[in-house]
Amino acid sequence: MAAQDRPDRYSSDRYSRVAIWFHWTIALLVILNLAVGLLHDSVPALRSWMGAHQALGLAILALTVARIAWRLAHRPPPLPARTAVWERALAHGSHMALYVLMLGMPLTGWLMVSGGKPGGVSIFGLFDVPYLPVSKATGHLGHSAHGVLGWVMLALVLLHIAAAMRHHLLLRDTVLTRISPVLNRR
Secondary structure: OOHHHOOOOOOOOOOOHHHHHHHHHHHHHHHHHHHHHHHOOOOHHHHHHHHHHHHHHHHHHHHHHHHHHHHHHOOOOOOOOOOOHHHHHHHHHHHHHHHHHHHHHHHHHHHHHHOOOOOEEEEOOOEEEEOOOOOHHHHHHHHHHHHHHHHHHHHHHHHHHHHHHHHHHHHOOOOOOOOOOOOOOO
């Protein structure tokens, strides 16, 4: 097929390459961090990953801020026309909740590790990000919030994946393919 005959995989009905990169990079980091964060107490081998968990949490925070800036400057493709009003509202609400959690999880984790201590979070031994100047009590509050938000994030990630699979496998629409770097459904 000649180049001019091929459908543009990054046309107006798809997210941009940058948006797709942000989505999948943050998604993989969030899933990895959820696994380490939620399982490190019951799987002793994961305890040694807590330094990486903290560094990746701050990377998720930075990438989420960049993603939000990108999103504010670039409109996403519209949902399929046949998407029901309730589905649009649920999609918008769950995406907003995911953005709040992608900011809140790293911030509460940063509060938790900061709690009245000097030093900083090591970013893979390359440099340190200073701890926040907060009290030990605020660190404990961050710890409590971080634990609860972790379970909420897990539930929303699973809901997000289930919704994507519903669209792709049952409704057979383009909702998943427009954010996928490899799928194309025309």
